Structure formats: C-alpha cells, structure tokens
Amino acid sequence: MSHTTAPDPGTARSDAGASTGQQGGGAGSRGPLAHLQALTGNLRQSGIFLAFVAIVALFAVATDGVLLSPTNVTNLVLQYSYILVLAIGMVIVIIAGHIDLSVGSVVALTGAVSAVVVIQGGAPWPVGVAAALAVGIAVGAWHGFWVAQVGIPAFIVTLAGMLLFRGLTLRVLDNVSLSPFPDGYSAIASGFINGLLGGNGYDAFTLLVFALGVAGFAVAALRTRRTRQGYGQQVESLPLFALKIVLVAAVTMGFAWLIANSRGLPVVLIILAVLIITYALITKNTVFGRQVYALGGNLSAARLSGVNTRNINFWVFVNMGFLSGVAGVIYSSRSNSAQPNAGNMFELDAIAAAFIGGAAVTGGVGTVVGAMVGGLIMAVMSNGMQLLSIDQSTQSVVRGLVLLAAVAFDVYTKKRAGITR
Amino acid sequence: MSENILEMRAITKTFPGVKALEDVSLAVRRGEIHAICGENGAGKSTLMKVLSGVYPAGTYEGEILLDGEPQRFSGIRDSEQHGVVIIHQELALIPHLSVAENIFLGNERLSVRGVVDWNRTNAEAGELLRRVGLRENPITPVGQLGVGKQQLVEIAKALSKDVRLLILDEPTAALNDDDSEHLLGLLRQLREQGITCIIISHKLGEITAVADATTIIRDGRTIETLDMRADEISQERIIRGMVGRELGDRFPERTSTPGEEVLRVEGWTVRHPVQDRLVVDDASFTVRAGEVVGIAGLMGAGRTELAMSVFGRSYGKYVSGKLYLHGQEVQARSVQEAIAHRMAYATEDRKTFGLNxxxxxxxxxxxxxxxxxxxxxxxxxxxxxxxxxxxxxxxxxxxxxxxxxxxxxxxxxxxxxxxxxxxxTDPDVLILDEPTRGIDVGAKVEIYTIINKLVAAGKAVVVISSELPELLGVCDRIYTLAEGRTTGELPARGASQERLMQLMTQEKDTAR
Known part of the structure; x- marks a missing residue:
C-alpha cells in the first residue's frame, strides 16, 4: 500500500495549546512545534503561578511589606488551611464534572459532632476527631448514593445537603455554641512545633524540616528525570532542570525562614502538606485518579472504555465528605468551639479556588496543585485587602470579579484551541 | 402553471473537503408521491436540506424552481412561507409542551399583540389532528404519545403551515408496522388533497407500494428517475440503481486463514431503552480467529445496537440471547466484564462515545x-x-x-x-463500528491495513459498515441485518452488492 497522503491537518492544528491542566507536558515531543506546544500548553498552568506572584508582589508593596511579615504569613496559613483542604476535595469533584454546595454545612456538622463527643461527652479528643471524620465519610456516602446510584445531578443533591446538614448541625448543638475544646484538640489548628533544636531568634527545627522537604523534592525530581531518560523520553536540558529546582528551593526556604521567625512550624501546615502531596499523587498516578479525569472529560467514552463510572462518582463524593470532616476538625479546633453557623459560605471559597486554579466548568480538567494556588490567590487577596482596611463591600466585589475573570480566561483559551464538545 | 411543482437543477453542495452533491437534478410533478433512494451517505438528506433552506441560498450552486419560479430560500422560515415543509428523521417536538403548542410553535395563533389565543389554538389543532387521523386531545403533552403518533403530530404541524410540498426524511424508520401502514395511508390521502410529498426511505417495499416516481441518488449524483406508474418497477431494479458502482483496488491484499471459532452470538434480542419495541430481534452470528466478518444493514437495522448490546450490554435492555467465547458460554453484563473476556468495541461515533x-x-x-x-x-x-x-x-x-x-x-x-x-487491551474479538466513517481515502487504506494486521495476529474482527464495497473488500464473510434480524450470511468472495441489498431490505412479511 502507499502512503502518499498529504501532511495531516492534525499536525498543524493539534498544537493549539489546550494541553489541559495536566503537568509534565512536553515529554516525548520533537521539533519546534512541540516546544511551542509545551510552552502554550503550560500557559494556563503557569499563568496561575504568575498571577499568584503578581498578586503577592502587589499586596506586599501596597502594605509596605506587612503582608510578608513572619506573623502575617503564619496567620495566613492558619486562617485559610481549612479552605485549602476543602479545595482539594472540591477540585476532584469538579474534575469529575460535579459540584458540591454542601461542604460548609458539613464542616459545621462534623465540628459539632466532635464537640458533642469531646466537650459534652467527655471522651478523649482523638475520639472526637474520629467521630468527625466518620460523620464526614457518611455524609459523602449519602451524596454519592444519590448522585452515582440514583443519578440525581450533584447540584441538587448537595443543595439539599447544604440545608439538611445545616439543620442537623442546629439539632446536634441544640442551637448553642460549645466550647472550649481540650488542649490536645485545639493544638491541631493552633499548635506549633518549635524549639526542638533551639534557634537564634528563628526556629532551627522548622528550617530543618523544610530543608529535608526540599531535598526530598530534588531527589524525586532527579529520579523521575532518570526514569524518563531510561524510557527514552525527552527531558528538559540539565541547566533548565537545575534552575527549576533552585527556584523551588529558594521560594520554599524563603517561606520557611518567614514562619521560622514567627512561632515555628504550624501543625496544620504538616497536615496540609501531607494531604496535598497525597492527593496530587492520587489524581496523577492512580487508576482511580485517571478514571476521574476520563469520566469528567467524556462520560460515555469512559463508560464504554470499561470505567465503572458509578463507583468512581460514589468514591469522589465519599472523599469530599472525608475532607470536609478534616476541615471540620481544623475549623472547630481553630475557633476552639463548635458554632451552629460555622463554615457558612465555605463551599463558595472552595469552588472559587478550584476554578481560579484552572479547573474547567465542564469537567475533565484541573489539578490539586492548581486549586491550592487558586485558594492562595483568594487568601492573599482577602488578607491583603483586610490589611489595607478596604471595606467588606469592596472586598466582595473584587473577589467576585477575580473569579469571573479566571473562568472567562479558561473559556477563552478553550475557544482559541478550537475544542468544542 | 407548469406540470412540475418543483425542479432542482444542477445542485452542487460542498463541505470542507467533501463534495456531498454534484450536479444533482430533481423534478417532482404536482400531486405525486416522489421517493428518493440511495445508500447511507449518498446525499439524500443533504439534497433535502438544500431544498428546505436548512442550507440557505448561496451555500450551494444550482437553481431551485418552485412552480416554475426560481427561488432562493434564506432559511427554513422562508421555504415554509412558500409551502415547502421538511420533517426531519429526528422528530423536533418538545415533549413537555402540548400537542397544540407544538403544532403552532413559532407560528402561534394570537389574539391581540403577543397574547396566545388558546381557544383558537386548541380548536385549530383539533381540526388538524382530525385531518391526520389522530384522535388525541390537543392539550395532551406530546411526550405522552408514541413515536407513531408524534410523527402524525409533525405532519399536522406541517399542514398548519399550508404545506404544498411535504418532505419526509425516513418517516417510518422508527415506526412499527401498523404505524407505518397508517402513515403511508395518510400520505395517499394528502395526495388526494393535492399535497405533493417527497419521501426518503430505505424501505423499498414501502416505496414500491406508495411512490409514483423514484429518484435514485448515488455518491452525490442523480442516477435516474423511475416512473413507478408507467412500468412495473421491482425492488431489484431500484437496488441495481443504488449500488451500481465499481470496486476499485482500494483494499490491500490479505490471505485469509480462519482458525477456531472465537465468538458466537445466538438468538440475541434487545429492547429499545425507552420505547416498547425490539431493536435487535433474534440475531445470531459467529466469528473465527483470523477472520473478518462484516455486518451489513441500513440505517435503523440495529447494527450498532447489536454490537453495543453484545459488548457488555452497553445499549438498550437485554431480553435474551447467548454469548459464547471459545466455545464456552459466558456472561458479559457490563463493559468491564466484556473487556475482561477480551472483547473490544470501537464506536461509530468517536467524538461522543470513543474519545476524551x-x-x-x-x-x-x-x-x-x-x-x-x-x-x-x-x-x-x-x-x-x-x-x-x-x-x-x-x-x-x-x-x-x-x-x-x-x-x-x-x-x-x-x-x-x-x-x-x-x-x-489485547482483545480476542474486536468489533469495529463504521471504522472509516468520515475519514479520507488515504486514511481508509491505512485503517484497512491495520485490520489486516490484526487478523494476521489471530484476532477475530467484526466490521460494521454502511459502505457495501468496503464490506466486500475487507471481509471474509458478511451477515445482513434488517429490522434487527439476521436475514442472511454469505461469503464475501462472490457476493454482490445487489444480493446484499436485497437481504438488507428484506422485510418481515416477505421473509422466507
């Protein structure tokens, strides 16, 4: 047979730059076209990082550096940790093509259950944590049942859940706040690990932990690079690779220096780091994670490729429930109480974080790391505007516009890429 | 007034990369039922879309004359004002609106400005329903009616627009025998009332029964127009016109050495997912290792439905039937199980069902x-x-x-x-549904080469295709499907397109 067909139009069009939010693009590509593709394909992802840096710089200047003061950076981490935890679960829900409007109510409910068990019941605080997580998982299974088995749109199921679980919170708390938690419990969100190795105005232990983290990251990156080479895939040039590592190390250690100069290593930061790394790996590297992307991208095609879409959808919601429980523990620990109106509107912050972080409204696209950056953008903006004493109304307007702009950018890049579904 | 209500002259319509219609002409006499026949993809629907203004003037070349007057329709509304109404294959009714609302949708009966006159709407709708022989309350939601009755509502809707030339695209494809019969009777009645009909159909039995003239289209060209009143035209005569083209050397050579039987399907019967009719009815076939088996059938014959149902029951409601792999009866109740049994199904609709x-x-x-x-x-x-x-x-x-x-x-x-x-996934059986639909000739040859490689590696391959030359060129054996039943099995070598088409158009009552 002959191969006299003209160059395929696909070769010319396929580099239009919607390489989705997945990282690690550009491997195994050749030629200038491929480089262009890697560049434009990563634009959406790196655009988020650039926007984050710009916003940090803007507010750092506007607040005369207060934004980046050790105390404020530590506060920022503590204050937004539970939103970031929720955003991890939310971005997975959104990748699967759903939405969860109930997480604020679930945060309240899980915190309330924990308070009832620990404060009223006098149980040791780890029992409270376990109870909160169990309730979160049960709520997730409830949502998962209606969405995956019965086939009701998640928007409706979780809207109902939002009302339902808020109501249950009021019932559990008998409409009053419960406080205070024992020390062990409140240390989850307000505790610090410091002084273990002493320090000279800064906490050496914190710096050591971060240094180990950076070293671990560098080793892992190097190993991935070697394996790729072993598989004959193309990798970035050594100087570029080294530059990337140095840049990450510098930013991370700078951050470490700031919090080491304040109160040391927050416990909640460790929890957050473990969750982010775990879920970034799950979404990228497990069959489950990959199937979430597949069904969010094209449900029918995923089903016909043998993906058990019901199961996946069910577990996506169970996971969201679990993370809502984690956030519930952190929030109640931080406020050292359980309040009937806790977690109000948290769902909106979590959803906004996922979308600003590059998740697509239609599903199939998004990353955990992106959602974290999206959450931090919202956090820095809120915090910066508070430091500048900008009034609440303006803050709300600005946050709304930023969300709209982020999604508009997403829609625009997709249109330009000519991908219509 | 000229004798022809409609003349289409030298119509050429191109899509990017494809010439869908080339120099097509069509003349329809006043007050006749004019059938248009052709294989899938021959250009029938495209021609009707040109006529009804779905493709507005300027997007095609050629001339349309209505009552001898040249017309340049800018859209559907324009053509409807001239009394040309098309009823598409996919019904365009809104299920939650009432029959009357659907009939006058976009053409509402109003009292004062912008206010619907419900009395007039429902009364006139009732009148139209009587004309099409439908005894239903005009305020019934359309979704509560069966497909056959919905088709009649579509015709009532057309009548409300003072139709003179009614175009029906595959009106009976989704109907059962009784409903089809009723619809054809209605077309005869409309003819009495002076309404001209153009009907696209794959059911040659219907065409020979009802049509006054038949125009055959093949590969985007008019082949001939047969006067069904003057001569006794047989179905065979129409088939010859539909398929009469030569096989080129478009198919790479392959030596066939079939081995053991890999897949056997017996008495497979499937119900439509929502409607109460069988889409696959007692179908059976076998495939051996290193063999390519073709499944031929016209639109609506149940080819895709059969394939998807066999592949983990991914379509419709399974009624009965047995599945054997390597001689062992197996159950494949989900796609996961089918894949575990080393089956594979590549869909006909890559964008919707095949790819992310x-x-x-x-x-x-x-x-x-x-x-x-x-x-x-x-x-x-x-x-x-x-x-x-x-x-x-x-x-x-x-x-x-x-x-x-x-x-x-x-x-x-x-x-x-x-x-x-x-x-x-390293399957033993691959079912390829329209593997070359919508791709150019060069890529087709590459797909055929891939199929050859697969069978050379001992795979069993099933190819479903609308293109008979493709089946004859690629397959070892071919099964024909009509109305969900396997109506024939024949070796590709020595089979002719005419013979296949006969089996594909074999209707239930004429089954031997």
Missing amino acids: LIDDIRGNVSAAGLRKLSRRGWVNRHEEVKVAEESRRSMRIKAPGVMSVVGGLSGGNQQKVVLSKWVY
Whole structure:
C-alpha cells in the first residue's frame, strides 16, 4: 500500500495549546512545534503561578511589606488551611464534572459532632476527631448514593445537603455554641512545633524540616528525570532542570525562614502538606485518579472504555465528605468551639479556588496543585485587602470579579484551541 | 402553471473537503408521491436540506424552481412561507409542551399583540389532528404519545403551515408496522388533497407500494428517475440503481486463514431503552480467529445496537440471547466484564462515545487498559507514555507527540487513537463500528491495513459498515441485518452488492 497522503491537518492544528491542566507536558515531543506546544500548553498552568506572584508582589508593596511579615504569613496559613483542604476535595469533584454546595454545612456538622463527643461527652479528643471524620465519610456516602446510584445531578443533591446538614448541625448543638475544646484538640489548628533544636531568634527545627522537604523534592525530581531518560523520553536540558529546582528551593526556604521567625512550624501546615502531596499523587498516578479525569472529560467514552463510572462518582463524593470532616476538625479546633453557623459560605471559597486554579466548568480538567494556588490567590487577596482596611463591600466585589475573570480566561483559551464538545 | 411543482437543477453542495452533491437534478410533478433512494451517505438528506433552506441560498450552486419560479430560500422560515415543509428523521417536538403548542410553535395563533389565543389554538389543532387521523386531545403533552403518533403530530404541524410540498426524511424508520401502514395511508390521502410529498426511505417495499416516481441518488449524483406508474418497477431494479458502482483496488491484499471459532452470538434480542419495541430481534452470528466478518444493514437495522448490546450490554435492555467465547458460554453484563473476556468495541461515533477530546493521545490510548499499566492501583506513567509512543508509531498517528490533544487531530488520526486504545487491551474479538466513517481515502487504506494486521495476529474482527464495497473488500464473510434480524450470511468472495441489498431490505412479511 502507499502512503502518499498529504501532511495531516492534525499536525498543524493539534498544537493549539489546550494541553489541559495536566503537568509534565512536553515529554516525548520533537521539533519546534512541540516546544511551542509545551510552552502554550503550560500557559494556563503557569499563568496561575504568575498571577499568584503578581498578586503577592502587589499586596506586599501596597502594605509596605506587612503582608510578608513572619506573623502575617503564619496567620495566613492558619486562617485559610481549612479552605485549602476543602479545595482539594472540591477540585476532584469538579474534575469529575460535579459540584458540591454542601461542604460548609458539613464542616459545621462534623465540628459539632466532635464537640458533642469531646466537650459534652467527655471522651478523649482523638475520639472526637474520629467521630468527625466518620460523620464526614457518611455524609459523602449519602451524596454519592444519590448522585452515582440514583443519578440525581450533584447540584441538587448537595443543595439539599447544604440545608439538611445545616439543620442537623442546629439539632446536634441544640442551637448553642460549645466550647472550649481540650488542649490536645485545639493544638491541631493552633499548635506549633518549635524549639526542638533551639534557634537564634528563628526556629532551627522548622528550617530543618523544610530543608529535608526540599531535598526530598530534588531527589524525586532527579529520579523521575532518570526514569524518563531510561524510557527514552525527552527531558528538559540539565541547566533548565537545575534552575527549576533552585527556584523551588529558594521560594520554599524563603517561606520557611518567614514562619521560622514567627512561632515555628504550624501543625496544620504538616497536615496540609501531607494531604496535598497525597492527593496530587492520587489524581496523577492512580487508576482511580485517571478514571476521574476520563469520566469528567467524556462520560460515555469512559463508560464504554470499561470505567465503572458509578463507583468512581460514589468514591469522589465519599472523599469530599472525608475532607470536609478534616476541615471540620481544623475549623472547630481553630475557633476552639463548635458554632451552629460555622463554615457558612465555605463551599463558595472552595469552588472559587478550584476554578481560579484552572479547573474547567465542564469537567475533565484541573489539578490539586492548581486549586491550592487558586485558594492562595483568594487568601492573599482577602488578607491583603483586610490589611489595607478596604471595606467588606469592596472586598466582595473584587473577589467576585477575580473569579469571573479566571473562568472567562479558561473559556477563552478553550475557544482559541478550537475544542468544542 | 407548469406540470412540475418543483425542479432542482444542477445542485452542487460542498463541505470542507467533501463534495456531498454534484450536479444533482430533481423534478417532482404536482400531486405525486416522489421517493428518493440511495445508500447511507449518498446525499439524500443533504439534497433535502438544500431544498428546505436548512442550507440557505448561496451555500450551494444550482437553481431551485418552485412552480416554475426560481427561488432562493434564506432559511427554513422562508421555504415554509412558500409551502415547502421538511420533517426531519429526528422528530423536533418538545415533549413537555402540548400537542397544540407544538403544532403552532413559532407560528402561534394570537389574539391581540403577543397574547396566545388558546381557544383558537386548541380548536385549530383539533381540526388538524382530525385531518391526520389522530384522535388525541390537543392539550395532551406530546411526550405522552408514541413515536407513531408524534410523527402524525409533525405532519399536522406541517399542514398548519399550508404545506404544498411535504418532505419526509425516513418517516417510518422508527415506526412499527401498523404505524407505518397508517402513515403511508395518510400520505395517499394528502395526495388526494393535492399535497405533493417527497419521501426518503430505505424501505423499498414501502416505496414500491406508495411512490409514483423514484429518484435514485448515488455518491452525490442523480442516477435516474423511475416512473413507478408507467412500468412495473421491482425492488431489484431500484437496488441495481443504488449500488451500481465499481470496486476499485482500494483494499490491500490479505490471505485469509480462519482458525477456531472465537465468538458466537445466538438468538440475541434487545429492547429499545425507552420505547416498547425490539431493536435487535433474534440475531445470531459467529466469528473465527483470523477472520473478518462484516455486518451489513441500513440505517435503523440495529447494527450498532447489536454490537453495543453484545459488548457488555452497553445499549438498550437485554431480553435474551447467548454469548459464547471459545466455545464456552459466558456472561458479559457490563463493559468491564466484556473487556475482561477480551472483547473490544470501537464506536461509530468517536467524538461522543470513543474519545476524551480534551485529553492527550497518551490518556486516550491507555483509557481502557489502565489496569495493565498499574500495580496496586498506581499507574506507571513512564510505561504509559512508552505504550502511547509505540501505538503512535505502529498505527502511524500523525501528531507532534503523544501529549497532543486528541480534539485537534483529524478524523483518521482520531480513529487510529480509538483503535490503539482497544488494541492495547489485547482483545480476542474486536468489533469495529463504521471504522472509516468520515475519514479520507488515504486514511481508509491505512485503517484497512491495520485490520489486516490484526487478523494476521489471530484476532477475530467484526466490521460494521454502511459502505457495501468496503464490506466486500475487507471481509471474509458478511451477515445482513434488517429490522434487527439476521436475514442472511454469505461469503464475501462472490457476493454482490445487489444480493446484499436485497437481504438488507428484506422485510418481515416477505421473509422466507
């Protein structure tokens, strides 16, 4: 047979730059076209990082550096940790093509259950944590049942859940706040690990932990690079690779220096780091994670490729429930109480974080790391505007516009890429 | 007044890369029922869309004369004002609105400005329903009616627009025998009332029964117009016109050495997912290792439905039937089970059912075989890229790299990605549904070469295709389907398109 067909139009069009939010693009590509593709394909992802840096710089200047003061950076981490935890679960829900409007109510409910068990019941605080997580998982299974088995749109199921679980919170708390938690419990969100190795105005232990983290990251990156080479895939040039590592190390250690100069290593930061790394790996590297992307991208095609879409959808919601429980523990620990109106509107912050972080409204696209950056953008903006004493109304307007702009950018890049579904 | 209500002269319509119609002419006499016949993709529907203004004037070449007057329709509303109304194959009724509301949708009966006159609406709707022989309350929601009655509502809607030339695209494809009979009777009545009808149909029995003239279209050209009143025209005569084209050497050579039987399907029967009718009715076929078996059938014959139902019951409601793999009866009640039994099904609609268009080649190739690439749930991403690279090379997928997004590839390359996905699961049986639909000739040859490689490796391959020359060129044996039943089985060598078409159009009552 002959191969006299003209160059395929696909070769010319396929580099239009919607390489989705997945990282690690550009491997195994050749030629200038491929480089262009890697560049434009990563634009959406790196655009988020650039926007984050710009916003940090803007507010750092506007607040005369207060934004980046050790105390404020530590506060920022503590204050937004539970939103970031929720955003991890939310971005997975959104990748699967759903939405969860109930997480604020679930945060309240899980915190309330924990308070009832620990404060009223006098149980040791780890029992409270376990109870909160169990309730979160049960709520997730409830949502998962209606969405995956019965086939009701998640928007409706979780809207109902939002009302339902808020109501249950009021019932559990008998409409009053419960406080205070024992020390062990409140240390989850307000505790610090410091002084273990002493320090000279800064906490050496914190710096050591971060240094180990950076070293671990560098080793892992190097190993991935070697394996790729072993598989004959193309990798970035050594100087570029080294530059990337140095840049990450510098930013991370700078951050470490700031919090080491304040109160040391927050416990909640460790929890957050473990969750982010775990879920970034799950979404990228497990069959489950990959199937979430597949069904969010094209449900029918995923089903016909043998993906058990019901199961996946069910577990996506169970996971969201679990993370809502984690956030519930952190929030109640931080406020050292359980309040009937806790977690109000948290769902909106979590959803906004996922979308600003590059998740697509239609599903199939998004990353955990992106959602974290999206959450931090919202956090820095809120915090910066508070430091500048900008009034609440303006803050709300600005946050709304930023969300709209982020999604508009997403829609625009997709249109330009000519991908219509 | 001229004798012809409609003349279409030298109509040429091109889509990017494809000439759908070339120099087509059509003359329809006043007050007749004029049938248009042709294979799938011959250009029948395109011609009717040109006529009804779906493709407005300027997007095609040629001339349309209505009552001898040249017309340039700018859209459907324009053509409807001239009394030309088309009823599409897919009914365009809104299920939650009432019959009357549907009939006057976009053409509402108003009292004062912008206010619907419900009395007039319902009264006139009732009148129209009587004309089409439908005893239903005009305020019944359309969704509560069966497909046959919905089809009549469509005709009532057309009558409300003072139709003179009614175009029906496959009106009986989704109807049962009784409803079809009623509809054809109604067309005869309309003819008495002076309404001209153009009917596109695959059911040759209907055409010979009802049509006054038949125009045959093949490969975007008019072949001939047969006067059904003057001569006794047989179905065979129409078939000859529909298929009469030569087989080129478009099919790469293959020596066929079939081995053991791999797949046997017996008495497979499937009900439509929502409607109460059988779409597959007691169908049976077998495939051997190293053999390509074709399934031929016209639109609505149940080819895709049969294939998808066999593949893990992914379509409709399973009624009965047995599935044997390597002589053992097996159950494949879900796609997962089917894949575990080493079956594969490449869909006819790649964009909707085959690919994740926003993902890259790598992710699509591995989609059905992730288990093979993973240990304890963790995917080996390097191995995955390697697999995708190998597929890209062996299938000759033209793309800058395996990280290219699939949505940007051409149809032929997308099809190769779909094939790669299933080949990677290492199946024993591959069912390929319209594997060359919408791709150019060069890419078709490459797909045929891939099929040849698969059978050379001992796979059993089932090819479903609307193109009879393709089936004759690629397959060892061919089954024909009509109305969900297997109506014949014949070796491809020595089979003719005419013979296949006869079996494909065999209707229930004429079954031997």
